[in-house]
Amino acid sequence: MKYEEAREKFIQTWGAMGSNWGVSRTMSQIHAYLLTLTEDTTADEIMEGLGLSRGNVSMSLKALQEWGLVYKSYKAGERKEFFYAEKDIYRIAMQIAKERKKRELDPMIQVLEQLKDLKVEAKDKSEAEEFEKVIGDILSFAKKSDRVLSTFVLSEKSWFSALINKIFK
Amino acid sequence: MKYEEAREKFIQTWGAMGSNWGVSRTMSQIHAYLLTLTEDTTADEIMEGLGLSRGNVSMSLKALQEWGLVYKSYKAGERKEFFYAEKDIYRIAMQIAKERKKRELDPMIQVLEQLKDLKVEAKDKSEAEEFEKVIGDILSFAKKSDRVLSTFVLSEKSWFSALINKIFK
DNA sequence: TTTTATTTTCAATAATTATTGAAAATAAAG
DNA sequence: CTTTATTTTCAATAATTATTGAAAATAAAA
Numbered sequence: 001m002k003y004e005e006a007r008e009k010f011i012q013t014w015g016a017m018g019s020n021w022g023v024s025r026t027m028s029q030i031h032a033y034l035l036t037l038t039e040d041t042t043a044d045e046i047m048e049g050l051g052l053s054r055g056n057v058s059m060s061l062k063a064l065q066e067w068g069l070v071y072k073s074y075k076a077g078e079r080k081e082f083f084y085a086e087k088d089i090y091r092i093a094m095q096i097a098k099e100r101k102k103r104e105l106d107p108m109i110q111v112l113e114q115l116k117d118l119k120v121e122a123k124d125k126s127e128a129e130e131f132e133k134v135i136g137d138i139l140s141f142a143k144k145s146d147r148v149l150s151t152f153v154l155s156e157k158s159w160f161s162a163l164i165n166k167i168f169k
Numbered sequence: 170m171k172y173e174e175a176r177e178k179f180i181q182t183w184g185a186m187g188s189n190w191g192v193s194r195t196m197s198q199i200h201a202y203l204l205t206l207t208e209d210t211t212a213d214e215i216m217e218g219l220g221l222s223r224g225n226v227s228m229s230l231k232a233l234q235e236w237g238l239v240y241k242s243y244k245a246g247e248r249k250e251f252f253y254a255e256k257d258i259y260r261i262a263m264q265i266a267k268e269r270k271k272r273e274l275d276p277m278i279q280v281l282e283q284l285k286d287l288k289v290e291a292k293d294k295s296e297a298e299e300f301e302k303v304i305g306d307i308l309s310f311a312k313k314s315d316r317v318l319s320t321f322v323l324s325e326k327s328w329f330s331a332l333i334n335k336i337f338k
Numbered sequence: 339t340t341t342t343a344t345t346t347t348c349a350a351t352a353a354t355t356a357t358t359g360a361a362a363a364t365a366a367a368g
Numbered sequence: 369c370t371t372t373a374t375t376t377t378c379a380a381t382a383a384t385t386a387t388t389g390a391a392a393a394t395a396a397a398a
Contacts, residue, residue, distance in 0.1 A: 003297040006284045010304065013280045020191060020273050024356075038299050043375080053358045058376055079366065079373060087303065089310040104189050111182045115175045128172040130207050134256060135179065141258040144333060152336060164313060166335050167321060193386075212345080222388045227346055248343060248396065 007036050011050070022100055023067065026052060027060045031069050034085035040073045042080045068095035090160045098154050105146055112139040176205050180219070191269055192236065195221060196229045200238050203254035209242050211249045237264035259329045267323050274315055281308040 001009075011032040018028025029050055034041065043057050052060075061083055064070035069092060073082045086092055115135050120128040153159045170178075180201040187197025198219055203210065212226050221229075230252055233239035238261060242251045255261055284304050289297040322328045 001283065001287060003287050003289055003293045003300065006287055006304075007300060009280065010284055010300075013277065017273065017277055020269075022189060026356075035303050036296065036300050038295060054375085055359065055377075056357055059357090062376085081375080087306075089306045093310070100189075104186065108182065108186055111178065114170065115179055118170060118172050118175055120172055124172045126207060127205065131172065131176060131179075131205050134204050135175075137256075137258045141262070141329070144329070148333070148336060160310070160313070163336070164317070167317060167332070195386075223345085224347075224389065225387055228387090231346085250345080 010036070021096055022103070023069075023096070024060070024063070026050075026056055027064050027067075027069075030057065030060050031064060031085055034070060034083060035087060037084070040075075040082035040084040042082055044080070046083070067099050090158070094153060094159060097149060101146070101149050101154070105142060105149070109139065109142050109146060112142060179205070190265055191272070192238075192265070193229070193232070195219075195225055196233050196236075196238075199226065199229050200233060200254055203239060203252060204256060206253070209244075209251035209253040211251055213249070215252070236268050259327070263322060263328060266318060270315070270318050270323070274311060274318070278308065278311050278315060281311060 011029050014032035014035075015025045015029035018031070019025045023031070030046055030052075033046060033049055043054070043061060046052070046057050046061075047054055050057075061070060065072065069086050070083055071086070073084060075082060086095065112135055116132070116139065118128055118132060152163065156162055180198050183201035183204075184194045184198035187200070188194045192200070199215055199221075202215060202219055212223070212230065215221070215226050215230075216223055219226075230239060234241065238255050239252055240255070242253060244251060255264065281304055285301070285308065287297055287301060321332065325331055
C-alpha cells in the first residue's frame with residue numbers, strides 16, 4: 001500500500017474506533033492526523049487536511065487537550081497556536097482510562113451507593129431482596145475495578161508491561 | 170430510598186451506562202429490568218414495564234441474546250417465550266469484553282496489519298518513517314491486549330478474582 | 339388444512355448527536 | 369488607543385442513530 005493511502009485509511013479507522021471509547025469521531029480523526037505528523041501544526045492546517053469547519057476543529061482540539069491526548073505549543077515569531085499529539089500508546093490508553101473512570105465509573109459507584117439502602121415495604125419483600133443482592137454484586141465489582149484502575153493503571157508510568165508481567169509470570 | 174424508586178433509578182442509570190460500552194440504551198434498560206426480576210418474563214411485560222414498542226423490545230432482546238446477556242426460556246403450557254438476565258457480574262463483564270474484542274479489537278488489528286508494509290516514495294521518506302513507527306507501536310499494543318483478553322479474561326470462569334490476585338499479590 | 343397467537347422485520351419517523359459558519363471575544367501588532 | 373489576526377462560542381442545520389407500528393412471517397392450536 002502507498003503511504004498516502006495508508007495514512008488516509010489509518011485516520012478513518014482511528015476515527016471510527018474512537019467513537020467506541022467515548023472520544024468523538026472528529027476528535028480521534030484529528031488525533032490520528034496529528035499522530036502522523038513529525039511537526040506541530042495549526043488549526044488551519046487541520047481544517048484543510050481533514051476538511052472540517054473551524055468551529056469543529058476548535059472544539060475538538062479543546063476536548064482532546066482535556067482528555068490529555070493533544071498538547072498546545074507556541075513558536076517564536078508566530079502568532080498562531082500549534083498542536084501535537086500524545087504518541088505514546090500506553091499513555092494514550094492511560095489517559096482514556098483515566099477520563100472514562102471519571103465520567104463513567106465514579107458516577108456509577110455514587111449512584112449504586114445511593115441505591116444500596118432501601119426502605120422495604122412488606123409487599124416488595126422478595127423482589128427487594130433480589131434487588132439488594134444485584135446492586136451489592138455490581139457495586140462490589142465496580143469498586144474492585146476502581147481499585148485496579150486507581151492503584152495500578154493510572155499511577156504507573158509503565159503500567160502495561162508491569163500488568164503483562166504480573167499476569168503472565 | 171423506597172424500593173420502587175431505587176429500581177427505577179437503577180434501570181435509568183444502567184441504561185445510560187450501557188451506551189458507553191457499545192450496548193444500546195434500550196438494551197441495557199431491558200437488561201437492568203430483567204436483573205431486578207426473580208421470575209422469567211415475556212416481551213409483553215417488558216413493553217409494558219418500560220413503555221417500549223413491540224418492535225424495539227423484539228430487536229433489543231435478540232441483540233441481548235447475541236451479546237450473551239439474556240437467555241430465552243419456555244414454560245410448559247405457555248405459548249409465549251420468556252426471558253431472563255445473566256446476573257453474574259463477572260460473566261456480564263466477560264461477555265461484553267468478548268463481544269467488543271470481536272467487534273473492535275480484532276478488526277483494528279486486521280487494518281493495522283494491512284497498513285504496516287508501505288511502498289514509500291522518496292518524497293514521503295521522513296513522514297512515512299514516523300507513520301511506520303506509530304502503526305507499529307499501536308499494533309504491538311493491540312496484539313498484547315488481544316493476548317491478555319484471549320488467554321485470561323475470556324477463558325477463565327473466575328477471571329476477575331484471578332486477575333485481582335495476580336495484580337495485588 | 340384454517341384459525342389464532344406470537345414474533346420479526348423494516349420503512350417511516352422521531353430523537354439525539356455532530357457539524358457548520360458567522361458573529362463575538364480575545365489577544366497580538368501597529 | 370486602533371487595527372488586524374486568531375480563536376471561541378453557539379444557534380441553526382445536517383447527519384446519524386434509535387424507535388415506532390403495522391404488515392409479514394412464523395408457529396402453535398383447533
